[in-house]
Amino acid sequence: MTASKPLVILKETILAGESKTINMEIAKLHTMNKLKIPIIVERSKLDGPTVLFTACLHGDEINGTEIVRQLIVQKINKPKRGTIICIPIINIFGFINKTREFPDGRDLNRVFPGSKNGSLASRFAYYILKDIIPHVDYAIDFHAGGASRFNAPQIRIVPENPELKKLSDVFNAPFTLYSKNISGSFRNSCDKLGVKMLLFEGGKSLDLNLQITEEAIAGTKRFLQHLDMLNPRKKASVPKSKSIYIEKSNWVRAKYSGMFHGLTTIGKFVKKGELLATISDPYGKVEHKMKAPHDGYVINVNDAPIVYQGDAIFHISTQLELES
Template sequence: MTHHERKNITILKETILPGESKTINMEIAKLHTMTKLKIPIIVERSKFEGPTVLFSAGLHGDEINGIEIVRQIITQKINKPKIGTIICIPVINVFGFLNQTREFPDGRDLNRVFPGSKTGSLASQFAHSILTEIIPHIDYAIDFHAGGASRFNAAQVRIVPDNSELKALADVFNAPFGLFSKNILGSFRNSCDKLGVKMLLFEGGKSIDINEEITNEGLEGTKRVLHSLKMLNARKKVSFPENKTLYIEKSNWIRAKHSGMFHGLTKVGSFVEKGQILAKISDPYGKVEHILKSPNAGFIINANDSPIIYQGDAIYHISNTTGNE
């Protein structure tokens, strides 16, 4: 039986019929102040049968740019489908969002405890309820992330290597960059994959930050995916960029050879030549200035935005291939 034949979608004992809109609150543990924590799950169903798509963000509570993309999917009514169902969870890790931290209050990275268990740690219990309550209904998903620890990611989609269906979906999303990365054990993406959900992982921007350009990349890609599934609301315009996604097979981190104040000269997403000056690292006293050069030609897919860096810190993530594929 395919997902499409199920007429009813029931999440946390609430049934959403075709043509219905519902916000379901997933209650997780109370805070230590006894305040109830609710995670709103926003469900929009068309009257017509079709795929069910999930848009989620805030798996890491400090990755606000992803949350902003899902928020705009809702405010721009991109989540009202022509056919099928769209489910939005703008903030998965409300605890982290509250504290502006990546982790769950139990110190765990929620993205490493999937599939979780009913009786495990708080993060583990929560992962388990997402997988049992929501994921069985889902055909396609886009999970929105941002770079951690002031490392700014160029807009990119990550998929596992050698999966033609996902590659086709990533082509449709058409982010500036595509990275092949294996599923990490314990990750949401890994669990979704095992349950037959076709998931794209979007990365863009940095934590504790909202960047308009990144938000737009996320929104436009989302509209292209919905358009290709014939789900995009007829009133929404979809744009198709001239450049196709640049897929990166190999990449490496350029690390700082010195500690000091960091002056980046290179824009994320740009192409650099071998030997090009990427940044300067100086001491605070005006004595020393070190120049950082690119070890190879390639695209800069991530840049450190921190003003102070230590020797060995990852500063730029650069691709090793210049051509497509």
């Protein structure tokens, strides 16, 4: 193979075989302090694809940041060939404040492709697509469940896309969900620009979970091995079982407000009528039972100690993809 061409990101040149951290600056804090978003680039001397690993699009989803941090610490981001770009924190404002949104109140994952002269979140979206994504062939965006909702480790891909299906097979998370692209999302914009993206979900906001991190690292190593990019000093594990593909699922919502006592575990297959949880009043007078409305895998559990009527409590599969 021949040496890679120079890569230019935000007017900085990274040569083949070079490592560089580029600091992206778009806006300052209201205190006039500078805010820098580190973009960590590792290049092999050998030609190959460019892979992007991103996290913390939502500022409170810090388990994704831990996953990308571990890719760097373990030197998994040093490719055998090609280029690996890591952005552990995209929404630096939200990360500082431990909030999901940008200071302008907007969800960054709903404003893509953004605007050069738009809101703060919109400007970030614009520059990410303008300066980074044109260099990228493949990407994995790491997320966690919102609020107190804990996601089983899963990959989300659009249906009827054989190439993404192959990549999700290789990653082999415990679950894979078919999920259409949402207008304004990072994944939707990347798809339109030809980037093949897997979206990883696991854990919950403002929480670090070792099992989730290990599942993500193992899948990422298999992903890189498939692209012949895995650092030769690293080994990808062989999965014990195949990913369970979920075509349809629905939320089970609380019928009552009260103190929530979950009685099932994430990832478990439950049968119709099985007891999932109880919701009680604080005074020891009332206790309501929540039962599974149908058979299925529990792919999200609400860990909140107190719930209100209508809150999403369990996310359960309703239709699985039959093995071919």
